[in-house]
């Protein structure tokens with residue numbers, strides 16, 4: 001396999017390593033029903049993921065009427081309780097993820113996650129996927145006082161994973177902005193949840209399948 005010119009490969013989680021849209025949609029719709037609102041479809045939910053659960057609820061409510069911080073305060077605990085209980089009912093890795101992660105590790109890279117999912121839920125999901133121990137660092141939305149697109153969580157994840165030359169892999173504009181702010185090369189996945197085509201994220205490269213990741217990194 002081609003040499004990987006990076007010490008750390010930093011991944012976003014939702015829409016990048018895993019398709020979590022089914023479970024996120026079920027939990028958002030559980031909140032919307034509890035608040036007397038119509039449910040939303042999967043494609044709509046995918047557009048709203050990437051900036052954390054509160055934004056998901058705020059924008060989910062806005063689709064059918066009033067949306068306010070007070071309503072988000074009401075809905076968010078309902079969301080957290082439901083999502084924690086259904087964290088991996090339908091969530092699955094994208095095809096080829098595990099083989100690609102194994103190949104990166106075999107090539108000497110350390111792996112890390114930087115997500116806007118709360119840290120506790122991230123660990124729940126990682127454990128449910130059988131991925132405990134695969135990542136040298138997991139930084140969530142509430143690990144630090146700031147979240148993506150602030151560069152601090154990405155820098156923290158890189159430091160915790162051992163430091164060195166890093167690259168960021170993600171699916172959304174939040175990830176692209178995080179990478180730019182942190183001064184990291186950015187690889188976009190085309191199959192994630194972004195609200196725009198991957199080609200419009202300003203990435204250094206775009207992959208449409210995990211089998212292409214190692215050679216793409218080698219060419220950066």
Ligand SMILES: O=C(O)COP(=O)(O)O
Pocket residue numbers: 012013014015048049050051052053114115116117118172
């Ligand atoms: O918005 C979220 O809840 C998490 O999304 P991310 O894993 O893509 O950062």
Ligand SMILES: [Mg+2]
Pocket residue numbers: 012013014015016049050170171172192193
């Ligand atoms: Mg994402």
